Amino acid sequence: MPPPTALDAAATAAALPYPALANCPLVVSCTTAQAVALRARPRADAFVAAAGAFTPRIVGVGA
Known part of the structure; x- marks a missing residue:
């Protein structure tokens, strides 16, 4: 299935998120x-x- 698009924006999952973070707004x-x-x-x-x-013990994004 193609990624969803709206208003000329496309979304894709990043297999390697760290390199992608430098390029994604x-x-x-x-x-x-956990x-x-x-x-x-x-x-x-x-x-x-x-x-x-x-909960504070279950965190997904570091500060």
């Missing part, structure tokens, strides 16, 4: 991880949406 992370899933910093102007952590 929008980062979405949805995880049930440890940090993304440790690298996104680019300075990126918007980051992270969903899945519901």
Whole structure:
């Protein structure tokens, strides 16, 4: 199935997220991880949406 598109925007999953963070203005992370899933910093102007952590002990994105 092709990636969803709207308003000339396309979304794709990154097999290797760390190199992709340097190029993406929008980062979405949805995880049930019980440890940090993304440790690298996104680019300075990126918007980051992270969903899945519901207690301080279950975190998906490092500070």
